[in-house]
Amino acid sequence: MNLMLDGSTHPINPVWAPSEKQSEFLSCSDFEVLYGGAAGGGKSDALLIDALCAQEGGYENSNHRAILFRRSFPELRDLISRSQEIYPDIAHGASFNQTEKIWTFPSGAKIEFGYLQNDADRLKYRGRAWNYIGFDELTLWPTDVCYLYLFSRCRSTDPTLPRLIRATTNPDGPGQGWVMERWGINEDGQATRVPIDTVDAEMRRITTSYRTFIPARLSENPHLSETGYREALLQLPPDERDALLMGLWRQGRVHGAYYANEMAEMRNRGGIRSVPYDPSEPVNTFWDLGWNDTTAIWFHQQIAGEHRFIRAYENSGESLDHYATYLQNSGFNVMGGRHYLPHDAQNKSLQTGKSALEILQEMLPNLHFEVVPRIQNVLTGINQTRLAMRGKVFMDATECADGIAALDNYRKAYNERHDVFTERPLHDRYSNFADAFRQWGQALEEGLTGPRKRFRRKPKPPGAMWI
Structure with a gap:
C-alpha cells in the first residue's frame, strides 16, 4: 500500500x-x-x-x-x-x-x-x-x-x-x-x-x-x-x-430495549429534567463494579416519596480508591446515605485476598455499605426495576445524561440465526449503568431503601449480607 x-x-x-x-x-x-x-x-x-x-x-x-x-x-x-x-x-x-x-x-x-x-x-x-x-x-x-x-x-x-x-x-x-x-x-x-x-x-x-x-x-x-x-x-x-451498512441516520425506538416504555412514560410526565440536590438530605449510591474495568454509580435522593437521581458517574481503568475519592469529593451528603453494591462485591480478589466490599469499607469506614442479594434470573431484577420506574422517579437531564442513554439503549441480545431477540441482555457499553440502576430496583423490592432513621429490616433472605 x-x-x-x-x-x-x-x-x-x-x-x-x-x-x-x-x-x-x-x-x-x-x-x-x-x-x-x-x-x-x-x-x-x-x-x-x-x-x-x-x-x-x-x-x-x-x-x-x-x-x-x-x-x-x-x-x-x-x-x-x-x-x-x-x-x-x-x-x-x-x-x-x-x-x-x-x-x-x-x-x-x-x-x-x-x-x-x-x-x-x-x-x-x-x-x-x-x-x-x-x-x-x-x-x-x-x-x-x-x-x-x-x-x-x-x-x-x-x-x-x-x-x-x-x-x-x-x-x-x-x-x-x-x-x-x-x-x-x-x-x-x-x-x-x-x-x-x-x-x-x-x-x-x-x-x-x-x-x-x-x-x-x-x-x-x-x-x-x-x-x-x-x-x-x-x-x-x-x-x-x-x-x-447503509449509513442511514434514522432515530427512533431501540428494538428490544428493556426500559423503552418506562423511559417514554418518564419523559411524557416530565421526569427527565433539572433535578436539584438537597444538601439537607442524604445521598445514596447504587453501583456496578468492575475490577480495574468499568464501574458505574448512580447518585440518588429519596425525598417526599420521590426517587431523585441527581448524577450518574462511570469510569474505567481505575481502581477502587478512585471511586472512594470521587465519593468523598462529590460535594454530596454521602455520609448519611446508604451505598448499595451488587452481590459480587463479596467475591474476594485473587490478587488482594479481599472483596470489593472489604476494600471500600476500609477506605470509607464512615459510610454505610449494603450488598443487594443475588437473584437467580437477571430478568427478575429487570422487571423489578421496570415496576419501580413507574413510581415518582426523576432524573437530572444533564448530570445523568450517560445513565439515561444507557437505559434507553439497554436491550435484549439478538439471535442472528433465528432473526429474533432473546431474553438475555446484550452486554455492551450500556450494560454497566443499566446493571447499577438495577441494584436500585432490586433494593427497593427487597425493602432495603429509604431514610436510615426509618429503616426496617425484613427477615434476612438466603444469601443476603447485612452490613
Whole structure:
C-alpha cells in the first residue's frame, strides 16, 4: 500500500493508502469536519493520518500539537494500537510514551491520546492547547459538553500550523441527536456543508467558516472487500444494518430495549429534567463494579416519596480508591446515605485476598455499605426495576445524561440465526449503568431503601449480607 498523507495520488511512503473518501477527508481544509456514516469506512485510520497535518508540515514542525479522544480508556487502546502500526513507518525515530500516551516525532511535534468518559473529565485539559483536536466515534458522547469545551483549547502561536477540529462516527449511539443537529444531517446520511458566520462586534467584522460532514460507506473502502465484513453486517437487526451498512441516520425506538416504555412514560410526565440536590438530605449510591474495568454509580435522593437521581458517574481503568475519592469529593451528603453494591462485591480478589466490599469499607469506614442479594434470573431484577420506574422517579437531564442513554439503549441480545431477540441482555457499553440502576430496583423490592432513621429490616433472605 502507498501512504499519501496529503490525500493526493502520488505515493510518499509505502505504508498506507487512502480510499477516495479518506482522501476527501484528508484534503478538506474546513475548520470543523465530521467523517463517517457506515461502518468500515476507515474512520479511525483517517483520523490518525489526518492528525499528522502532513500537508502543512505538521509532524515535521516542532510546534505541532494534536490530541485524539475516545470516550473511554478501553476504547482508546484500539486507537493507540493502530497508531503503533502506522506512525513508526511514517516517521522513523518517532517514539511513544506509554505512560503519558504521547507520540513524539523527531522534529519535536507531538500527538497525544486522551479519553473523556464524563463531562467533568474535560476539566483535566484546562490550560492546555492543541492546533489539532480529534474525536473518534463522536456519537458515543451523549451531550456536546466535552466537544464544545475543547473548542477553547484549539489554538497555536505558530501561524503556519492549521487549527482544525475533526471527528468520526457511525450513525448510532446516545449522541446521535445532537450530532445530526449540529451538522444538519438528514436521515439519508448525505453530505452537508453548513456555513457558520462569526460576528466580532469589537473588531467590526464577520468571519465565515464551514462545518462539513463527509459520509463514507463500506463499499467505498477497498481494503475491506472480500473480507466477509459486509456479510457480517448483513446479519444485524434491521435498524443496525441500515445504520452500519447503509449509513442511514434514522432515530427512533431501540428494538428490544428493556426500559423503552418506562423511559417514554418518564419523559411524557416530565421526569427527565433539572433535578436539584438537597444538601439537607442524604445521598445514596447504587453501583456496578468492575475490577480495574468499568464501574458505574448512580447518585440518588429519596425525598417526599420521590426517587431523585441527581448524577450518574462511570469510569474505567481505575481502581477502587478512585471511586472512594470521587465519593468523598462529590460535594454530596454521602455520609448519611446508604451505598448499595451488587452481590459480587463479596467475591474476594485473587490478587488482594479481599472483596470489593472489604476494600471500600476500609477506605470509607464512615459510610454505610449494603450488598443487594443475588437473584437467580437477571430478568427478575429487570422487571423489578421496570415496576419501580413507574413510581415518582426523576432524573437530572444533564448530570445523568450517560445513565439515561444507557437505559434507553439497554436491550435484549439478538439471535442472528433465528432473526429474533432473546431474553438475555446484550452486554455492551450500556450494560454497566443499566446493571447499577438495577441494584436500585432490586433494593427497593427487597425493602432495603429509604431514610436510615426509618429503616426496617425484613427477615434476612438466603444469601443476603447485612452490613
